[in-house]
Amino acid sequence: MAGALFATKPVDRLVADTEVEAGQLRRAVGLLDLTALGIGAIIGTGIFVILGEAIGDSGPAIILSFVLAGVTCAFSALSYAELASTIPVSGSAYTYGYATMGELLAWIIGWDLILEYAVSVAAIAVGWGQYFNDLIDDLFGWKLPAAIASAPGEGGSFNVPAVVIVLAVATLLIVGVRESARTNTIMVFTKLVVIALFIVLAFTGFHSGNLTPFAPHGFDGVVTAASLIFFAYIGFDAISTSGEETKNPKRDLPIAIIGSLAVCTVLYILVALTASAAVPYKDIAGQQAPLAYVLRTLNFDWAATLISFGALVAITSVVLTILYGQTRITFAMCRDGLLPASWAKLSPRQTPARITAVFAVLIAIVAAFFPLSEIAKLVNIGTLFAFVITNIGVIVLRRTRPDLDRSFKVPFVPWFPLIGAALAIFLMKYLERATWFRFVGWLVLGLIVYFLYGRRHSRLQRGQVLNPEAEI
16 A cells, blocks of 8 residues: 555656647747746745845845845756756646655645645735735725725725736636736736836935844844745746646756746845845835835835836736646646546636636635735745755656656756755744644645545556546
């Protein structure tokens, strides 16, 4: 029994399953769209909100916090790049775990990713609603009533804007991956222009005196801020969920994963530097819209309104890319039989419409009725756990399948993957105990679902091979 639980799914079979006509996604995503997918997933509420929450812990040394969080992600990004190019299949860390460490661990990480992505989309949708209300207030001088703009427990009864954005994005994803990718690319270019504008305007108020004391709370403050800032980097792993829809996955996936992370890291550091040098960090601390606050302090009121618009666009693209990743991971799990295979039936436009619709409704309900300030922290622990699995997966696959064609290789294996895993575990230590309890509780529920359903219906356990004539 133990051997069956840890049975791996051969890489060749994982790839072959994607070529079965009934379960084949459409290869319509190029390098530009793929890189935009990564940037779209990374740049969102993190940089537009998290700066105000974290700078109180670190002071101007928040620059180092961004560097630390970026370096932590960089090692893991290298591992994602190798596995994504070697196993160009939907599913991200779930698929990599299946190929390297067996079905049980693959289920655990897949179940983890379902929670991570769903909670992330719900939390981001709530943030979208807040920015939408602030923007129409700036432009027209009125807001939506609190009763329909916030969840119960946060002063409202039903969060209408959050529901609207989730359902609108889901509709776009159902229409087609090409249309979704092109829309996201336009939004990404828009928010890059807005962020570049902030850096230029904030630099005009550069005052070196604001950078001292540089680290008022020492190294612990820097690390604590980094554990919060890590949220601002979440998303590049969503690129790896598009393996089956990329035109040239072996070349484009590694470039997009590493490139998007590099671009965002540089932008984050420049934003942190110019913001903390333009305005004393104690004034920025606690601000819900820190970038707009900095520009208003510098008397760029018109630009502050533009920043609010940029934040709205940025958050929209994050909802799009994270929900996209959610559906592709679940699609892979359904195709493997661990979740109902009927859910993975493709629409005439070759999109997993059923999965997209189901998750859109569930996420919209959560965003409408539940305050997410605490549960959203599950996003960080879920992502870090996925990073650990992916880094270890590189080491295992190098040993078990050295013959595989790898268009990209992580340098200095096993040291770089081990460093990536260790850094992820290090940041996990700084998460609250309540977050760990919720995370463990979700995994226990997942094990119950696996043994009651997943294991009994697993195609691998039942020795099944997808039939090209069968309908998923």
